[in-house]
Amino acid sequence: MTEPVRLAKRIAALAQCSRREAEMYIEGGWVRVDGETVEEPQFKVLEQHIEIDPHAQLEPPEPATLVLHKPAGVTAEQARALITVESHVADDASGVRVLKRHFARLESPAPLPDSASGLLVFTQDWRVKRRLEEDFDRIEQEIVVEVAGKLAPNGLALLNHGLKFDHYALPPIKVSWQNETHLRFALKRIAPSMIESMCNAVGLKVLAIKRIRLGRIPMSRLPPGQWRYLTSTDRF
Numbered sequence: 001m002t003e004p005v006r007l008a009k010r011i012a013a014l015a016q017c018s019r020r021e022a023e024m025y026i027e028g029g030w031v032r033v034d035g036e037t038v039e040e041p042q043f044k045v046l047e048q049h050i051e052i053d054p055h056a057q058l059e060p061p062e063p064a065t066l067v068l069h070k071p072a073g074v075t076a077e078q079a080r081a082l083i084t085v086e087s088h089v090a091d092d093a094s095g096v097r098v099l100k101r102h103f104a105r106l107e108s109p110a111p112l113p114d115s116a117s118g119l120l121v122f123t124q125d126w127r128v129k130r131r132l133e134e135d136f137d138r139i140e141q142e143i144v145v146e147v148a149g150k151l152a153p154n155g156l157a158l159l160n161h162g163l164k165f166d167h168y169a170l171p172p173i174k175v176s177w178q179n180e181t182h183l184r185f186a187l188k189r190i191a192p193s194m195i196e197s198m199c200n201a202v203g204l205k206v207l208a209i210k211r212i213r214l215g216r217i218p219m220s221r222l223p224p225g226q227w228r229y230l231t232s233t234d235r236f
Contacts, residue, residue, distance in 0.1 A: 006045075027101060034048045064099075067219065117209070119214050119218075143192060171188070
């Protein structure tokens with residue numbers, strides 16, 4: 001050959017398959033060019049060494065859902081930019097193969113305040129997005145809050161149930177002391193952005209907010225700025 005050709009055309013010839021099947025091999029991360037995985041069917045090749053993984057499967061990649069440990073002070077857009085191959089946690093037990101296509105068109109349907117840290121979900125899957133948006137009121141969030149100040153009399157009971165904002169009574173939740181400076185919130189139907197106002201109402205100043213669980217998905221020991229995949233069997 002004297003002119004570069006699309007990688008998909010070369011794969012179709014090598015594997016004796018259709019052009020669409022060749023594209024599926026490439027988009028699935030099963031093709032290496034000179035030892036480097038290439039996921040773009042339009043990638044141009046000439047005399048490079050091309051190989052198809054012997055375990056290659058002709059299946060379209062599933063949409064990805066992942067969880068990131070968002071650092072405090074990071075916006076959702078900045079958090080999205082943290083999701084790279086390099087920030088994938090080393091001990092991810094999901095078994096999901098990292099593909100570049102998993103980093104495109106990610107949405108975050110269960111937001112956190114910019115000042116908060118902790119578990120943040122990103123997904124390409126419309127089913128996960130709908131679950132977190134439409135069933136939000138039924139999904140429990142566990143949040144640890146560092147506070148300072150003197151708690152008002154009956155303040156803990158008020159946090160659990162009794163506070164009103166704009167003439168609206170907040171639903172009952174579970175709030176308890178984790179230690180002398182940290183409160184544990186287990187809440188439904190209340191956005192994390194309400195926590196600071198709730199604490200202020202009972203005499204406490206919020207120093208830090210960290211979400212450690214969303215539904216049945218814990219953050220576990222995921223380091224700040226790193227992410228892991230969820231599997232198709234994980235449920236919120």
